[in-house]
Amino acid sequence: MSCFVTLKEKGLRLTRPRQLILDYIHERGDHLTAEEILNYVHEKSPRVNKSTVYRTLELLEKNGCVFTSRANDRTLYHHTEHKHHYHLLCQRCGKIIECQEDLFTPVEQSLASQYGFSPDLDHMVINGVCESCRHKEMRRA
Amino acid sequence: MSCFVTLKEKGLRLTRPRQLILDYIHERGDHLTAEEILNYVHEKSPRVNKSTVYRTLELLEKNGCVFTSRANDRTLYHHTEHKHHYHLLCQRCGKIIECQEDLFTPVEQSLASQYGFSPDLDHMVINGVCESCRHKEMRRA
């Protein structure tokens, strides 16, 4: 994977915790919390510390291997394979729907031309209500 | 202000901390952190507690007087006067540009029809890089 190469090029070391974290991020493909990553890493190497996971994720983010976005009170991490990657987070049931559509290009252009602002809209958590929860609410009303 | 009426209708009490918080949210008009609100309230009433501010903001949100959105590690609050309200947060210098354009209606329609998902895109923090920071970076490169 290109992440390994990227790290090597910069003289960064390929340690077991880093390998495990990259493996898992690649294997899962979607969004992950630091906690989930730690759980996985612990299955393979129980002595690896939580702070190592956080430090590694920060490193991977700086080197463009990982994107982060914030769900309610946590950070979500995922690898950089797709340009667009959205997480539709239902505020009622907590379900997350993954979405890869090119939704925001017009918004990006609009903000750039009107405000000179270059938004990063490629990886976001979008809050809302999913279909089934919306139906439940309509029945109740 | 309609917020006062809303509270009264529901049998909620108009206390001094609540008045101060509503005053400040209305006066400022833009986004606020809990800390800024607390500082203002303390100027007028030094004994008001931080937890009261949080509890009041939660109450106001539940009653539709206030919207919340998350900047990096804090919650931003603002009143519900405008339907659209975006905070363009520069990841370099921390500056926040306010924006009221109707940017996301097409995105909302698209997510509704393709995923059955009703996103809440009316009040968001949009991360990115502002014009001056982008220029600085181009000069450096």
Added chain:
DNA sequence: ATCGGTGCAAATGATTTGCATAAGT
């Protein structure tokens, strides 16, 4: 051998909560 990487434990800092008291209505 060097310097980056890690485990450990403790700190941080925003937000939440339990509880006894105070104050709107």
Added chain:
DNA sequence: ACTTATGCAAATCATTTGCACCGAT
């Protein structure tokens, strides 16, 4: 009076940090 609102202090909980040791190159 009666219930809601508040102050206070302590708890939470994700994330960060200082430091001494470890291990990849």
